[in-house]
Amino acid sequence: MAQFRATVVVTLQxxxxxxxxxxxxxxxxxxxxxxxxxRIGKSIEVRLEAEDxxxxxxxxxxxxxxxxxxxxxxxxxVQVEEL
Amino acid sequence: xxxxxxxxxxxxxxxxxxxALTALGVSPVRVGHRAQDLSTVDAAILPGGFSYGDYLRxxxxxxxxxxxxxxxxxxxxxxxxxxxxxxxxxILAEARLLPGALRPNRQGTFRSAWQTIxxxxxxxxxxxxxxxxxxxxxxxxxxxxxxxxxxQLAAVFGNDQAWLQYVSExxxxxxxxxxxxxxxxxxxxxxxxxxxxxxxxxxAMADYLGSADGARLLQAWLSGISRRDGHAR
Numbered sequence: 001m002a003q004f005r006a007t008v009v010v011t012l013q014x015x016x017x018x019x020x021x022x023x024x025x026x027x028x029x030x031x032x033x034x035x036x037x038x039r040i041g042k043s044i045e046v047r048l049e050a051e052d053x054x055x056x057x058x059x060x061x062x063x064x065x066x067x068x069x070x071x072x073x074x075x076x077x078v079q080v081e082e083l
Numbered sequence: 084x085x086x087x088x089x090x091x092x093x094x095x096x097x098x099x100x101x102x103a104l105t106a107l108g109v110s111p112v113r114v115g116h117r118a119q120d121l122s123t124v125d126a127a128i129l130p131g132g133f134s135y136g137d138y139l140r141x142x143x144x145x146x147x148x149x150x151x152x153x154x155x156x157x158x159x160x161x162x163x164x165x166x167x168x169x170x171x172x173x174i175l176a177e178a179r180l181l182p183g184a185l186r187p188n189r190q191g192t193f194r195s196a197w198q199t200i201x202x203x204x205x206x207x208x209x210x211x212x213x214x215x216x217x218x219x220x221x222x223x224x225x226x227x228x229x230x231x232x233x234x235q236l237a238a239v240f241g242n243d244q245a246w247l248q249y250v251s252e253x254x255x256x257x258x259x260x261x262x263x264x265x266x267x268x269x270x271x272x273x274x275x276x277x278x279x280x281x282x283x284x285x286x287a288m289a290d291y292l293g294s295a296d297g298a299r300l301l302q303a304w305l306s307g308i309s310r311r312d313g314h315a316r
Contacts, residue, residue, distance in 0.1 A: 012186075016230060017264060019191035067147060070140055070177065072184040073230050 001049045003083040006060030010069045010076045011041035044068050056080045087114040087127040091145045096131035103285035107302055116148040121157050126164040126308050129171025131283055141185060141226040142173030151178050162276040164308050169224055172279030181272055181279045183231040189264025193225040198262055200270050200282055201250040204243050208278055209303040210310055217254050219294040220282035222262055227281045229265035236267060247271030247280055
C-alpha cells in the first residue's frame with residue numbers, strides 16, 4: 001500500500017447562482033479591478049492509502065461523487081499525487 | 084401512533100417538534116442518528132437545525148447516517164411517511180429521497196421571516212389540506228434556495244411533487260414573494276410518502292406565536308397517517 005494525497009476541487013455548476021461569488025466580485029470591482037465574474041468553490045485534500053495511483057484516483061472519484069460534491073448542483077475535479 | 088423524531092448531532096428543533104406533536108396528542112419516540120431499526124414506528128420527522136454544523140453542505144453529512152439507510156428501507160418496503168423540516172428537508176434532498184438540492188439563499192444572507200405559503204397540490208399524506216389553501220409559517224435558513232437541474236422543473240410539477248410555494252399575502256405567485264431564490268417559489272415537495280419543506284410548522288403552533296397554521300399542517304399529516312393505517316388515535 002502506498003500513501004496518496006487526492007485534491008478534490010468542487011465548484012458550482014456554471015448555471016447555478018453563486019451569491020458568495022457575486023458579492024466577492026462586487027467588492028473586487030469596488031476595489032478597482034475589472035472583474036467579469038467570481039465563482040467560489042471548495043478544495044478538499046484527502047490523504048488515503050491505495051495499491052497504486054489508479055486505485056487512489058478511482059477511490060477519490062467515488063468519494064467526490066457520493067459525498068464531497070452534490071452532482072445535482074456541483075461539478076468536481078480530482079488530482080492525485082503519491083506521497 | 085408512534086412518530087419518531089430523529090436527532091442528529093447539531094439538530095436544534097427536535098425539542099420544539101416533540102412539543103408540537105405532544106400538543107397535538109401524539110407521544111413522539113425520540114430516535115438518534117445511529118438508529119437502525121425503525122420497523123415499529125408509523126412515521127418519522129427529521130427536524131430542523133444545523134446537523135454536523137452544516138459542514139460541507141447543509142444536510143450532506145447527516146444524509147450518510149445509519150438512520151437514513153433505515154428510513155430509506157422503510158420508505159421502500161412500506162411507504163413510511165417521512166417529513167423533513169428545514170435541515171430535515173436538506174438531509175432528504177442530499178439523501179436523494181427527494182429531488183433537487185438546497186443551495187445558499189440568493190441574497191447571500193440567512194433569512195428569518197414570516198412567509199405566506201400556498202398549498203399547490205393537495206396530497207393524501209396531508210389529509211384536509213386543500214389545494215390553494217394559504218398558510219402563514221416562519222422560515223429561518225441560510226441554505227434554502229431550492230434548486231432543480233435544467234429540465235427537471237416540468238417533471239416535478241407534472242408528477243404532482245410540487246407541494247408548497249411561497250406567495251404574497253394575498254396568495255399571488257410572483258418573484259417578490261420568493262424569500263430565497265427558490266426555483267418556481269417552491270417551499271416544499273412530496274415524492275411518494277416523503278415530504279420536505281423549508282418553513283417551520285413547529286414554530287407556528289398557536290396564535291400568540293404569530294400563527295397556528297403549523298399546527299394545522301402537522302395535524303393534517305397526522306390525520307393522513309391515521310387514515311392510511313386505520314389507526315384510531
